[in-house]
Amino acid sequence: MTSGIIFDIKEFTIHDGPGIRTTVFLKGCSMSCMWCHNPEGQSRQPQVIRGLAGERIAGKEYTAVELADLLNQQVDILRANEGGITFSGGEPLMQAAFVAEVIDLLNDVHVLMDTSGYGQEQDFRLLADRSDLVFFDLKLIDGPQHQHYTGCDNGLILRNLHLLNKMGKAFVVRVPLVPGVTDTSQNLADIVQTLSGLSGLLWVDLLPYNKAAGAKYRYAGMEFKPDYDESRELNLNTALFEQAGIKVTVV
């Protein structure tokens, strides 16, 4: 029996895919994006969050059966409302075997994987195979920059993106717009170029930068140290995508 670590289960996450959804946040991520808005999802270990309403522990271990039982209590409702279960994080790929087992135990329901794409190919394949839809994050195409802002190389990510397309899966690419970092015309153009010709791509979601994320670091006892100017106006250049025939929305 596999077990995994979850840092939150949130219901009625209506912006995490079609219909009414419940999102499972897997704890642990190999990336360390400077703008990460779920810093409590980075470490695999449970940790204390000190918020306005007191302390709580983020991170709880579940067996696959426990989690699936919990989710199965409401899959009928989710299905009736055009929705399903979203696996997000942290990074689901880091607990791929666990997530796969949970999905296999779920009653019939729409499954969405929300991933950075940063994981081993066999793990990616394991979860993509079991997902009805994939939300795939793309941050920076330039390798050294990607390394600088996220702490890891994007080669694996780009390979998984093409693998996903080859698998014939429907997917949405989500780009977090970080002022002066990911929203540069150069990066957006690189993204457009990377995506052109990918037949499985449904559309691109641009996610405008959220300044509130910084506060969560304090609550998690972590330090938030962006080396970019948070207050800079975002470059919401949707035209670049539209010109290339790629459907784009600002979320």
Add this chain to the structure above:
Amino acid sequence: MNERLTTMMNRVRDGEHHSLRQDVPIEILAECEAGQLSWPKRVACLVRRQCEAERVIIEPDERIVFTRTLPGVPPVYSPEEWAQLTAGRTLHEFGPVSNICADWNLLLSQGLLGRKQVALATRGRLVDEHKTVEFLNSAVETIDAVLGLAARYADSAREKGRDEIADILDHVPAYPSRTFHEALQSLRLCLAVVWLSGNYHVGLGRFDQYMWPFLCSDLQAGLLTVDTAEELLAEFFISLNKDSDLYPGVQQGDNGQTLTIGGVTPNGDSAVNELTRMVLRVSRDLAIIDPKINLRISAQTDLDLLSLATELTRIGLGFPQYSNDDVVVPALVSHGYTLEDARDYVVAACRAFTIPGRGMEVVNIGAVSFPASVDHAIRVGLTAQDDFEGILKRVSENIDDQVHQLGEAYSRLLLPPAPYYSVFMEGSLEQGRDLSDGLKYINFGIHGACAANAADALAAVKQFIFDDFGISSGDLLSALEANFDGYEALRRKLADEGSKVGNNDAVVDTLLVKLFDNLADACEKYGRTSRGGTLRPGTGSAMYYIWLATGHPGMREPVVAATADGRRRGEPFSANLSPSLGARVRGPISMLQSFAKIDYQRIYNGGPITMELSDSIFRDTESIRKIAMFVRTFAQLGCQQLQLNSLNLDTLLDAKTHPEKHKNLIVRVWGWSGYFCELAPEYQEQIIARHYF
């Protein structure tokens, strides 16, 4: 909204018309005493004198008139006489009949003269029955007074060259309304006089049913377009906000000026019509506090209507409140309401159900304090080394006793006569009987308050003392006694690791259901009150969630100190059906699933599941539709009532520090909406605390 309405709304919001008010209430005691009048005659005298003393106010751009100028309702007895009259009796709240709903269709379809004819005919038939004749004479006196007031308004309008208003008032409220405009004017005036009579929490009933025939025929005849009709409706809604600061209530805004829309017709067909949608649209566009909107839905209600309703929720007024016909109608039927009447139910004022024109029900005689029952049982039971079953037995005995006490008190209920209000009740004039002597339905409602905290406390005792022995009963008792001072680790265990209502968790939800079953058992046992009605158990908390935590003279039960769910002394309880404040829950679906377990065929007095949604959720058409689906899910799961709020925590916090910047910020409190900056601090804090998790 056009400029005329915007100006009108701003004037009302800023209270510019307050300067037109008279300084002091009129005085009528001398007249009452000189004539040695009976109680009904005194109330009739009150209504007549209030109508006579009203000054005519016709503002330049108004098309629906009446602005109240009298600041208060004078007493009809001296304090000494009043004390004598009420000795040994129970008065409900402030005394006068409140929290019921007239059948406004009687006014619109018969006119006041038609009602007067009914009264005179009955008087002719029952001429020898003194009490009957006295009541009917009193009712006729009030009808004449209102007609006099309308005539003065008509004359003044004519003098000012405001012929449209004069023409309308020449016809209504005396005669049956012929148009939507006349119906609105008639209702505005006659409703306002109910408030002037001292009655309060005056419900507006099934507005989209009794108003629709007038609107429909005007639209068909080309007298109105949808736009011009909306403008009239908007003006009517604005007019309901003119005098609301003069209405009595526990907190400003708690005035029960509620209308109910949607649902089914007495035949069981869908009652939704164009006016249903128009009410939602106009309320959304005005974003004004009155009237409060209640929408009756079922599992079959279409998503378009629910989406429109969600757009109203989005603006943050805390309504519409939803009631589920699939649950409410059969519950009423199984407790003695006829099917046709049950299908005609409305929300009386805040959340409890009644039948317009047919219910002289006291829908909220009080609340059973579940935390007090549970806390008492835990402290006494653990000291006596009870097993868990023994503790549960003490809980049910205590609930039984609380219901018994409340029922006893209300067996001595004294309702003042209301000859004017009776004009709009079915059978009152026909039988010559004041509504305070009873209508077709005369039940009482009792709510079970703060159930989530109580169930959480019981679950904690079950889990930590009887199941896994993680906490000793001695430690728990000492910790409760010490208000958890020096027991923080234990408190955290109770608060964080216990099973909590709102997570669809069988351990605690079973106890939640049990509390309400106990309440239903007690109500069935002590039902058939002295007035002949039943006791209807409900799930509302009204103001008790604050009173129970801080103490209040209106509360029979003691203040509950620290509780076994990890709550410290003085911390508020949760309102209505919602998880304990501070309890971490996964979200709205599990909440619905938890509360769906309550047996609403036995617990049928109303009381909403109360939820706050961040305003960021209401982002676009797609998210609005998902929220509409959620509302439909509430009905599909068989829950009874739902109140959704859209709120922004930062705004609330800012309003605490800078109230001057947020004077129009409206929030849902318990079964009603109020201006945040006009609420007492403990109510403000409770609302803020609801948002931290």
